[in-house]
Amino acid sequence: MKISIIGATGYSGLELIRLLESHSKVEIFSLHSYSNYSENVAYLYPHLKGICELPLEPIDVSRICQHSQVVFFAAPSGIAKDQVAPFLEAGLTVIDLSGDLRLKNPDDYPTWYHFPAAEKGLLDQAIYGLSEWADVKKQKLISNPGCYATATLLALAPLIIEDLIELDSIVVDAKSGLSGAGKSMQTTSMYTEVNDNLTIYKMNQHQHIPEIIQQLKKWQSGVENIQFSTSLIPITRGISTTIYAKLKSRLTTEELNAFYTSHYNDKPFVRIQAPNKLPTIKQVVGSNFCDIGMTVNPTTNQVIIVSTIDNLVKGAAGQAVQNLNQSFGFAPNDGLKFSPIFP
Ligand SMILES: NC(=O)C1=CN([C@@H]2O[C@H](COP(=O)(O)OP(=O)(O)OC[C@H]3O[C@@H](n4cnc5c(N)ncnc54)[C@H](OP(=O)(O)O)[C@@H]3O)[C@@H](O)[C@H]2O)C=CC1
Numbered sequence: 269m270k271i272s273i274i275g276a277t278g279y280s281g282l283e284l285i286r287l288l289e290s291h292s293k294v295e296i297f298s299l300h301s302y303s304n305y306s307e308n309v310a311y312l313y314p315h316l317k318g319i320c321e322l323p324l325e326p327i328d329v330s331r332i333c334q335h336s337q338v339v340f341f342a343a344p345s346g347i348a349k350d351q352v353a354p355f356l357e358a359g360l361t362v363i364d365l366s367g368d369l370r371l372k373n374p375d376d377y378p379t380w381y382h383f384p385a386a387e388k389g390l391l392d393q394a395i396y397g398l399s400e401w402a403d404v405k406k407q408k409l410i411s412n413p414g415c416y417a418t419a420t421l422l423a424l425a426p427l428i429i430e431d432l433i434e435l436d437s438i439v440v441d442a443k444s445g446l447s448g449a450g451k452s453m454q455t456t457s458m459y460t461e462v463n464d465n466l467t468i469y470k471m472n473q474h475q476h477i478p479e480i481i482q483q484l485k486k487w488q489s490g491v492e493n494i495q496f497s498t499s500l501i502p503i504t505r506g507i508s509t510t511i512y513a514k515l516k517s518r519l520t521t522e523e524l525n526a527f528y529t530s531h532y533n534d535k536p537f538v539r540i541q542a543p544n545k546l547p548t549i550k551q552v553v554g555s556n557f558c559d560i561g562m563t564v565n566p567t568t569n570q571v572i573i574v575s576t577i578d579n580l581v582k583g584a585a586g587q588a589v590q591n592l593n594q595s596f597g598f599a600p601n602d603g604l605k606f607s608p609i610f611p
């Protein structure tokens with residue numbers, strides 16, 4: 269099956285190339301940049317030499333539609349919403365990695381993304397592809413979740429579905445490496461600003477907050493809000509979320525762990541750690557795993573859940589490939605057999 273990638277020169281687009289080059293059912297037909305058409309991708313990114321040396325092309329909708337069955341959008345938020353329609357009309361499957369199609373309520377876009385929403389019909393059609401909890405089989409328009417949202421939702425799902433916590437007590441403290449901000453130049457991403465530092469940003473204003481609440485409400489309609497903070501830490505890849513919540517009734521760490529194991533034992537990309545063993549970022553980097561660990565503090569009756577992912581894999585390109593596999597009925601791990609890189 270032939271596919272095209274729009275935004276192929278960004279961090280998530282490059283990760284799509286890496287994963288899809290090892291996919292048994294996929295051939296990359298074309299790679300699209302916004303500003304650089306003169307080189308092949310391996311000239312610009314020499315790590316791809318001998319692996320993928322396709323030219324970078326401007327977006328030519330009719331050529332893509334003629335040859336490809338699937339188009340991945342890995343462009344900044346605000347682009348896909350105005351560009352996906354002709355691909356859908358031509359019968360292609362679209363998998364969008366941006367935030368453009370994640371929220372169902374159009375009014376949320378000016379507030380959280382600072383641009384107008386996509387056309388309502390597109391928002392209605394888009395399936396939110398949190399792979400472990402979504403059914404994207406044969407779906408034509410898949411909206412890939414945000415990286416922080418993925419780590420947070422996978423960690424919260426059993427607590428919410430089993431109704432184990434006070435719904436107004438959820439506090440999420442998430443930290444991300446720098447590749448989460450993409451490749452574009454910003455003062456806040458400079459070595460001098462990030463090295464030896466931890467910077468809390470977008471407090472109470474992060475664009476993944478409404479996306480997380482929207483999904484939590486599907487599991488328990490009583491969820492109104494969460495306390496959510498994001499920090500930048502001086503690593504290249506990875507997200508770690510620490511989640512605190514008040515248990516409704518007494519539960520041991522072992523009992524809680526059993527809930528998590530039962531929810532995820534048929535979901536191979538989520539690895540539940542042994543009770544009281546909290547995952548590190550390094551144990552998932554380079555892979556599509558989301559590792560989840562937990563502990564209960566009996567003195568406060570608080571539960572503490574920690575989840576870690578590679579933001580570019582499970583948080584972006586890897587989950588997009590998981591959704592492709594689900595949508596087309598391919599083996600769930602095709603293109604995703606990479607072990608974490610350790611140490
Ligand atoms: N980085 C991450 O960890 C995650 C990112 N995402 C989402 O994935 C998407 C890509 O992110 P990321 O890889 O970090 O971004 P980058 O900034 O690294 O790359 C952006 C890519 O989009 C292209 N591009 C820029 N402007 C346009 C435009 N107007 N039209 C078409 N293409 C354009 C760029 O092309 P060129 O520079 O060649 O002109 C480049 O290939 C974003 O929507 C982001 O929110 C989602 C989850 C995690």
Ligand SMILES: CC(=O)N[C@@H](CCC(=O)OP(=O)(O)O)C(=O)O
Binds near residue numbers: 414416444
């Ligand atoms: C470290 C860092 O800056 N991370 C980005 C995550 C970008 C992303 O994946 O968000 P969307 O897909 O919703 O645009 C941020 O916090 O905005």
